[in-house]
Amino acid sequence: MNRLSDPMGDNPPTRALPKAKNVIAIASGKGGVGKTWFSITTAQALAAKGKKVLLFDADLGLANVHIQLGHVSDRDLGAVLAGRMRLRQAASRVEECGFDLIAGRSGSGSLANIPSNRLVSLRNELMALSQKYDVVLLDLGAGVERTVRMLSAQAGRYLMVTTDEPTALTDAYAFIKLTYGMDAQADIRLVINMAENAREGEATYQTLLKACKGFLDLSPRMAGVIRRDSRVKDSIRGQTPILTKYPNSKAGTDVRAIAEKILRELGG
Numbered sequence: 001m002n003r004l005s006d007p008m009g010d011n012p013p014t015r016a017l018p019k020a021k022n023v024i025a026i027a028s029g030k031g032g033v034g035k036t037w038f039s040i041t042t043a044q045a046l047a048a049k050g051k052k053v054l055l056f057d058a059d060l061g062l063a064n065v066h067i068q069l070g071h072v073s074d075r076d077l078g079a080v081l082a083g084r085m086r087l088r089q090a091a092s093r094v095e096e097c098g099f100d101l102i103a104g105r106s107g108s109g110s111l112a113n114i115p116s117n118r119l120v121s122l123r124n125e126l127m128a129l130s131q132k133y134d135v136v137l138l139d140l141g142a143g144v145e146r147t148v149r150m151l152s153a154q155a156g157r158y159l160m161v162t163t164d165e166p167t168a169l170t171d172a173y174a175f176i177k178l179t180y181g182m183d184a185q186a187d188i189r190l191v192i193n194m195a196e197n198a199r200e201g202e203a204t205y206q207t208l209l210k211a212c213k214g215f216l217d218l219s220p221r222m223a224g225v226i227r228r229d230s231r232v233k234d235s236i237r238g239q240t241p242i243l244t245k246y247p248n249s250k251a252g253t254d255v256r257a258i259a260e261k262i263l264r265e266l267g268g
Contacts, residue, residue: 017154017183020127022266023136025058025155027179028162029171031142034193035161036065037236038226039139040097041252042159044243045259047098051134051268054091056102056126058151059141060114063104069094070239076103080122081114087125088132097241100133119150127154135266143171144178152179157187159223159258163194164204173211180218189223191258201225224258226251 026042028035036059043055057065057077066073073092079085080102091100114122130136138155140148152158158179162172172190179186190208195201205222212218229251235242242252 019156020130020136020154021156022134023127023130023138023155023157024262025138025140025152025158027140027148027152027158027160027175028142028168029144029160029173029175030168033161033163033165033168034226034232035142036068036139037232037242038159038161038191038193038255039137040065040068040241041243041255042259042262043099043137044097044241045256046135046137046263048243048256049259049263051263052132053099054102054129054133054136055094055099056136056138057104058138058148059104060147060151062141065101065139066103068236068239069097069101069241071101071103073101073103078104080125081118087122088129091129096244114147116146116150119147123151123154126151134268135262144175149178149182153182157189159189159191160220161191161193162204162208163192164200164207169204169208169211172208176212176218176220177216180216188218188220190220191223191226193226194228195225196228198225198227201227224254224261226254226258 026035026039039055043053047053057063071094075090075092080087080090090102094101138152140152160172162168176188190205192201192204212220227250229249231246231249232242232251235245242249246252
C-alpha cells in the first residue's frame with residue numbers, strides 16, 4: 001500500500017480523562033492482525049521480567065484470550081457485568097505464564113451492548129484495580145466501537161497492532177484518527193506485525209506515518225516490528241504461548257524487545 005487517503009471528516013479533540021501510566025491498551029483497526037496473540041505474549045514477557053501483570057480481555061462479546069491460552073476458570077467478565085462478583089474477584093492466575101487474567105466471555109453479543117454508565121463503572125473499577133499491578137494490558141476489541149473507546153479512555157498508552165495489508169492500514173488510521181479526536185494527547189505507538197523482515201516492517205510504518213502526518217499532523221512512534229513466524233500459528237493451535245513452546249522464536253524475540261522497551265519507559 002503506497003497511499004492512504006482520509007475518508008473521514010474533521011473530528012475535533014475533546015477533553016481527556018486522567019491517565020493511568022501503567023495501563024496499556026492494545027488495539028487494532030481490524031481483526032486478524034494478531035492483536036490477542038500479541039497481548040498474551042507481551043503479558044508473559046513482562047511477567048518474566050518479574051513484573052506483576054494483569055491481562056484484561058476487553059473484547060466484549062468476542063473474547064478469546066482464554067481460548068488461545070487453553071485457560072479454564074469459573075470467573076469471567078460476564079459474571080462481573082451480571083453483578084455476581086466484583087472485578088477484582090474475576091482475576092485468575094495463569095500459572096504457566098506468570099500473569100493474572102480477567103477473561104471475557106466469547107460468543108456473548110450482549111456484552112458488547114451494555115449501557116454507557118455500566119461501562120464507565122467497569123472502567124472505574126479497572127482503574128482502581130490497576131493500582132495493584134505494575135502493568136495492566138487491555139486487549140481491546142477490533143475496531144473503533146463505543147465499548148473500545150470508553151474502556152480505553154484512561155489508558156496511558158495505546159499499542160496499535162497492524163500489518164502491511166491495505167485494509168489493516170486503513171482501519172488502523174481510522175482508529176488513530178478517532179482516538180486522537182477524543183484525546184489530542186493520546187500516546188499511540190505502532191506495532192507492525194507479520195513483517196517479512198525489519199526493513200519491510202519499517203516501510204509499513206512509514207506508510208502509515210505519512211498518512212498521519214499529512215492528514216492529522218500527528219506522528220505516532222513505532223513500538224517495534226514483529227517478524228512473520230510460522231511458529232505463531234503452531235503455538236496458537238496448540239493453545240500454548242509462544243514464549244513457552246518456542247522461547248527463541250523470531251516473533252517471540254521481537255515481542256520481548258517491545259516489552260523491554262515498555263519497561264524502560266515505565267521506569268523499571
